[in-house]
Amino acid sequence: MAERRSGGPGRPGARPGSRSTASSAGSAGRPPPRPFRQAAHGRLRAAIAPVPGFRRRRLVTALPNPERPGQVRIGATWLLLAQGIFLITSYALHVILGRRLGPVEYGLFGIVLYTSNMVRTFVASGLPMAVGRYVSAERQQAESVYRAGFRLQALMGLGISLPLFLFADPLAGILGDPALAPLFRIVSPIVIFYGLFFLVIQYWNGLQKYRIQSLLMSIYYSLRLVLVVAPAVLGWHVAGAVGGLMFTSVVTGILAMAVRRPQGENDPFPQSRLIAFATPLVLASVVQALLIDLDIMFVKRLVPATAASGWYTSAKALAQIILFAFMALSNALYPAVSNAWAAGDTARLRRYVEQSNRWLLLTVIPLAVITGWQAEGLLNLVYGDRYLEAAPALRWLMVSFGLLSAFIIHKTIITGCGFPRLAGILTVMLLPLYVVLQLVFIPRWGLAGAAAATAVSFGVGVLGSFAVVWTKVRAGLNWCSTARLLGAGAGLALAEYLVSLLSLPFLPRLILPAMVYLALVLILGELQRAGLRDLGERYSCQGDTE
Numbered sequence: 001m002a003e004r005r006s007g008g009p010g011r012p013g014a015r016p017g018s019r020s021t022a023s024s025a026g027s028a029g030r031p032p033p034r035p036f037r038q039a040a041h042g043r044l045r046a047a048i049a050p051v052p053g054f055r056r057r058r059l060v061t062a063l064p065n066p067e068r069p070g071q072v073r074i075g076a077t078w079l080l081l082a083q084g085i086f087l088i089t090s091y092a093l094h095v096i097l098g099r100r101l102g103p104v105e106y107g108l109f110g111i112v113l114y115t116s117n118m119v120r121t122f123v124a125s126g127l128p129m130a131v132g133r134y135v136s137a138e139r140q141q142a143e144s145v146y147r148a149g150f151r152l153q154a155l156m157g158l159g160i161s162l163p164l165f166l167f168a169d170p171l172a173g174i175l176g177d178p179a180l181a182p183l184f185r186i187v188s189p190i191v192i193f194y195g196l197f198f199l200v201i202q203y204w205n206g207l208q209k210y211r212i213q214s215l216l217m218s219i220y221y222s223l224r225l226v227l228v229v230a231p232a233v234l235g236w237h238v239a240g241a242v243g244g245l246m247f248t249s250v251v252t253g254i255l256a257m258a259v260r261r262p263q264g265e266n267d268p269f270p271q272s273r274l275i276a277f278a279t280p281l282v283l284a285s286v287v288q289a290l291l292i293d294l295d296i297m298f299v300k301r302l303v304p305a306t307a308a309s310g311w312y313t314s315a316k317a318l319a320q321i322i323l324f325a326f327m328a329l330s331n332a333l334y335p336a337v338s339n340a341w342a343a344g345d346t347a348r349l350r351r352y353v354e355q356s357n358r359w360l361l362l363t364v365i366p367l368a369v370i371t372g373w374q375a376e377g378l379l380n381l382v383y384g385d386r387y388l389e390a391a392p393a394l395r396w397l398m399v400s401f402g403l404l405s406a407f408i409i410h411k412t413i414i415t416g417c418g419f420p421r422l423a424g425i426l427t428v429m430l431l432p433l434y435v436v437l438q439l440v441f442i443p444r445w446g447l448a449g450a451a452a453a454t455a456v457s458f459g460v461g462v463l464g465s466f467a468v469v470w471t472k473v474r475a476g477l478n479w480c481s482t483a484r485l486l487g488a489g490a491g492l493a494l495a496e497y498l499v500s501l502l503s504l505p506f507l508p509r510l511i512l513p514a515m516v517y518l519a520l521v522l523i524l525g526e527l528q529r530a531g532l533r534d535l536g537e538r539y540s541c542q543g544d545t546e
Helices: 017-025 038-042 043-050 069-124 127-136 139-166 168-175 180-187 188-205 209-233 238-258 270-293 295-302 308-320 321-343 346-382 383-417 419-473 481-499 506-523 530-540
Strands: none
Touching: 043 127, 043 209, 069 139, 069 180, 069 188, 069 238, 069 270, 069 295, 069 308, 069 383, 127 270, 139 168, 139 180, 139 188, 139 209, 139 238, 139 346, 168 180, 168 295, 168 481, 180 238, 188 209, 188 270, 188 530, 209 238, 270 295, 270 346, 270 383, 270 419, 295 308, 295 419, 308 346, 308 383, 308 419, 321 346, 321 383, 346 383, 346 419, 346 506, 481 506
């Protein structure tokens, strides 16, 4: 090992006159650059040095560890299984609570849920990712990294949880409903225990123990469904459901810490390194969380109807399926784009950009068209007729989350190309526009105004991010493919119109136009699995997905 790291003659692949040999000869004591695929365990500059003609650029984080690809591929399968459990349990939770509690109490639950999501971002995005990164890169320091992260995470969680508990009354007053104050107090410990839970999750991710990570996540999602739904069904109303959220975090946080066996600790790991890595991630993630979930707070404050937040929560839960789907694509896209950019492979990079945009259009167009025609039927099918007031908001939110998905995909491309600060600036710049539009649109158009303000904000973000991607990569849309997909969307709209003239039950009215769209994209050759094959291979080799 020592001989290989020192670039000695026993190192395989070293050739006289090669870049690697020249680098070793030119700098005494510096390790020679290693192949690019080993970047996750070395300095990125050393990793990309052997690539001929590559112009060095900064990348945000270490790239995925390619060692033991079979194990990592199996690990990705376990993580995908956990994500599937997340989707199933999340929608079951919303549907059962929406029907059981009714719009008013379900709205209170939605406010508390999305508030906890926003404050949880502080403890779920930065330090856990930093711990996972350094545990993976410096295995011999794993215990020291974990303990340093644990101390910081506990302090941060307490620093957020305590103010939420103490200032629950003023926060409820800002939102115009004193009934929220006790619910905020109940939910306040979530920040502490979920932060520690997610720290352990990323610790196992750094050690590539994906099965344990997936099992803990699956337990969390399943237990949340049981502990949140059961009290509501038993008649404990929204307070019981919110208490279930809190107990889920407490139980799984303690369980995750109990499962982890302490290892021998080496020298203390500098907390400053974790803070430096985590800070930009926290800032960007918090702003993005505000853009996703702050709209319901404006609805609660500005829409006078007591059931308004419940209606809006139902529409939001249905529309977010687009975002969940494309977060998986984002996880697959980042390492693929990073490798293509670092290798100077512009053709592959452009192909990734065009494929991603094509799959966005392929998915968002039919969902937007179908929701535009069938919003009332979807709400009635899932939540019941008490939620039909949410139909206009659902139409806008489906477009909104489609645009948000495109914005996130473009930011992933920008970050993968080595411009994370630029991606962060684009996100932060949207927040003032978002707030102003909410304040202007909601008093005029109510729930639809809140959703429309979100859609306009994300539309501006998509235009800005698309312009940056085009400037940096000279790639965007395949115009021929885009025209075909728009044609298929027009065919779907025509099918929806014709079906609406018939007196059919809801499910046939939903399925028949969808089958027409599927047939059109198949005939036009747009539904090709080959477009995702490269990304799928990258995803199966990364394992950094929640």
